[in-house]
Amino acid sequence: MSNTLSYSSITKKIWMSLFGLFLMTFLVVHLSINLLLLFDPSRELFNIAAHFMGTNPLIQIFQWVLFAGFGFHIILGVILQIQNWMARPKGYKVKGTSEDSVFSKYMIYTGMIIFVFLIIHLGNFFVLKMQGDVPEFHQPGAGEMEDMGLLVVNLFRNTGYVIFYVIMLLLMGFHLDHAFQSAFQSLGLTHNKYTPFIKGLGHFYSIVITAGYIIIPLIIYFR
């Protein structure tokens, strides 16, 4: 860890963006599994996918890589932020009015909220599953597995939870919107011709991902 602290600012940023991009690909995978709940109201596909994710040894290893990714992304984010606060011990009376990217100013806050959400989220699903508190799902030909889908559906019938979930995902969307192009900038992957495309893609990505995640509880809730 002391090593992480002594990394140069740019090294930290490079790691930050690599982990970030990695987490963004994970979000895509996660979303595509969630969407199965919409396409297959019987929850079978979703449960198969969840089962696969929960039992496949490769994925099991990968899961720890993912946690590490989150961990480093968060730790680095916090270190960077603390250093940034320290770089200006006395602030301005008049807050900055210069035009800049808005979401970027609140990355630490959106990030922290996402972190809290993550813990709750893990508590809701992952921990229950670890404890074996998930109902069984029986489907002829599919074999024995847990009914993770039911867990989700039940949660998404709870008004409070849906509101909470939607808000959290909107915040995540803001986080992603800045994160996408920012990662490319940090990695030095910019170019006159392609950067506008990457920026557009970033907005597209964050909108699609956010909308995708949000639409699921809404449909389930109103179904």
Add this chain to the structure above:
Amino acid sequence: MAKLDSKVPEGPIAEKWTNYKAHQNLVNPANKRKVDIIVVGTGLAGGAAAASLGELGFNVKVFCIQDSPRRAHSIAAQGGINAAKNYPNDGDSVYRLFYDTVKGGDYRAREANVYRLAEVSNNIIDQCVAQGVPFAREYGGLLDNRSFGGALVSRTFYARGQTGQQLLLGAYSALSKEIKKGSVELFTRREMLDIVKIDGKARGIIVRNLVTGELERHGAHAVLLGTGGYGNVFFLSTNAMTSNGGAAWRAYKRGAFFANPSFVQIHPTCIPVHGDYQSKLTLMSESLRNDGRIWVPKKKEDAQKIQKGELRPTQIAEEDRDYYLERRYPAFGNLVPRDVASRAAKERCDAGHGVGNTGLAVYLDFKDAIERLGRNVIEARYGNLFQMYEKIVDENPYETPMMIYPAIHYTMGGTWVDYELQSTIPGLFVGGEANFSDHGANRLGASALMQGLSDGYFVLPYTMQNYLADQITVPHFSTDGPEFEQTEKEVQERIDKLFAVNGDETVDSFHKRLGHIMWDNVGMARNKEGLEKAITEIQQLRKEFWQRVKVPGEKTGMNVELEKALRVADFLEQGELMALDALTRNESSGGHFREEYQTKEGEALRDDKNFTHVAAWEYMGDDKPAKLHKEPLVYENIEVKQRNYKTA
């Protein structure tokens, strides 16, 4: 007192510098470490010299007023730097650059120095490119050139409109490299207030730390001043706010002769004065005259209507415009030297044809160039200047012609130095705008940058060694000696005296009053009566200053008013010497235009018989008039002629 010995080496002019270098004394590498050098100023001259001397292995201490060496006034130069590379294949050569510079200076510069300048000009460009200076290039990847006033060839290298900045940053980076290496020690926010002499030689300086207010002593085997010009005597000029002649003036008062103080350059293309609160004038680079055409309305009635705001310049028909430079000087047109262009503008405005609400402005019009080349070409060439103009004047120069008027810009005069750039105080060297050496009575555009870097990179590192060769046995100086003690005491007394006045008028107010006297009488056109009046008025103002100036605040800590007061106190003395020199020089030459001495067409009329000399003034004491020494100028390689820009 010392006779002026210019120490110009023997031999044909083209071989003098080579011969000098071949026979000069050098300091062996191991001994260089034993020698300390003080460099005051981090402009092109000081910065380049400090870096080069550090590279050679000397212990260098370098000082500047600003918070960083990168902010020296050289940063503001816009247009470009000359060199005799002849890349455009248009007939340039070392001789032609030399010839143009001497002629441009109206035959009042020292031949050998100018030749050397032209000779090393090419090395400067090579050096800067190697440092990573991003000069403008053509599509083939080679360097681009533009033309400047006073030349029939394109020999000016440039980096957009920020050539001075890029050259200075080059010198600054070289300096930074040496600071890192430890050979140069940097002292910022320090102002040199006096020179310390031991046994007649310059051995140190007294500086004021502008942050703490403390006086500091620094000793060395030799002192180099690269402290820039004294244009701010006029209050309003294109110079930076802290540009001052103080260091050179202190050297003068310690025995260094001051040469040609009246040779001041008035730049034709500056943004006109707009109000009495104005603090400085902004230059619009001479390069604009490449594509801009200068004119005023032919009819006085039109001019009057424009002054009242009843008519716009764009409403004046082509045949009612007087392109007076093209009319008077067909061969050089809008590219005549600065002194000629400035006087022509003044002449038109005095005759009632001036524009702007004051009537003290002429037009610089890009209409034709935009039509011919397209707006984007003009934008690429001068975009930043146009933007600067628009921010200040609030008018778009792509659509309405720019308004310009002459302003004080550069001082050709300065500390008298010999061929080695050594002043009459042994061990005191002076480079860049602070010395008088290369531009005679008028400097051509893009030649100051050339001179600053030539002095700094290629001349002083040699000539200073020649002096230092026999100094290696002199141990490092202690600054506890009586000479340091005494000089510091005198500086302290000067400061105390300023505070003691405790009057009721601000420093700036005195400075402005001095500026008015100077501009009205010692400016673009001078005459005997005005100069005599200026001298009495300056003396009177000086007396008043010492009775009524108000310097608030403390002696310790940062005190900007005190800094200004010290500078203005020196300006008040310097201004008088400038007027005296102008009064004594009964001829017109270059930037020095005496109304009594002009041709029928209103051109400057030199008196070569009586004034082909450098006027070097010696300080004789506060209450005694300065004493004039003359260094005769001998032209062996150039035929001295009436300057003619009408035909090629």
Add this chain to the structure above:
Amino acid sequence: MDLKLKIWRQQGPDAQGKFVEYLVQNISSDASFLEMMDILNEELVAKGEEPVAFDHDCREGICGMCSLYINGRPHGPDTAITTCQLHMRKFKDGETVVIEPWRAKPFPVIKDLMVDRSAFDEIIQAGGYVSVNTGGVPDANAIPIKKENADLAMDAAACIGCGACVAACKNASAMLFVSAKVSQFALLPQGRVEANNRVENMVAKMDVLGFGNCTNTYACEAVCPKEISITNIARMNREFFVAKIS
């Protein structure tokens, strides 16, 4: 026009500072912002008070000496200019103008609105140069340089080192300043030779001095008087990455 000014006054580096209010009257809209400050100072001196200390020199936007954080924006409410080029026509009669010094740990206040920016010099000393000595260099036209690259290098080299980027950045990061110098040299064959060492050393120095980290907020680019592009930061990141892995 008349204005109410709220100006940060601080006697010295260690002194406690505070905002002080001043009224200035009859200011011409053609006056520059610093000329307005001059007028205020003249009045203060006439009253026997100490004038407000602020940095300035060239007054034409090139030396980088002037600073001032005006109403929440370095160099005030205009784009692509420095404070000395800001004109009063950008303000409204009766407006309140809050003037603060640059705020960043590596830029301590010296007095009032003046800060110490020598940290920038230290970064340049860490590697912002090409290690050639005077003399013995090849002819200037010996190496042709693509015009495009020469132009990009010039864009980056236009930096005046004023520190507005640091002042505007919510993290007080110096990345735009550092990357401009790194880019200038990285784009030119003369600078390429030492490119790897240069970027590592300059970034290391920047970190040690206590500037913040870049979070790609781009406030720096928005306030830069010379409109230095943040693509320089990306280029520096790239240069740094390549230097680290090679």
